Amino acid sequence: MGMFDRVWIPCPRCGQPREFQSKGGECVLADYYWPDAPVAVLRDIAFDTGWCALCRQPFEVPPLPVTCNESLDECIRRIVREELMRR
Numbered sequence: 731m732g733m734f735d736r737v738w739i740p741c742p743r744c745g746q747p748r749e750f751q752s753k754g755g756e757c758v759l760a761d762y763y764w765p766d767a768p769v770a771v772l773r774d775i776a777f778d779t780g781w782c783a784l785c786r787q788p789f790e791v792p793p794l795p796v797t798c799n800e801s802l803d804e805c806i807r808r809i810v811r812e813e814l815m816r817r
């Protein structure tokens with residue numbers, strides 16, 4: 731049976747978290763909450779798509795930043811912050 735980790739990412743429209751399964755990293759059925767997950771885990775689900783079970787909004791896993799002077803964690807946090815402020 732395949733093992734994976736789960737990353738929960740909030741729907742950009744209604745905020746309902748949706749599960750994305752990652753085969754990156756340790757795959758121990760761990761639950762992570764975007765963007766607090768190991769890079770290997772996030773990398774595996776980058777650009778995966780799904781839709782919200784609640785409002786049916788289709789959405790895509792935000793891409794990992796590649797050019798950034800901050801640490802990856804700081805960078806992802808900033809991007810999420812900026813995303814939230816745009817709404």
Ligand SMILES: [Zn+2]
Nearest residue numbers: 741744782785
């Ligand atoms: Zn939704």
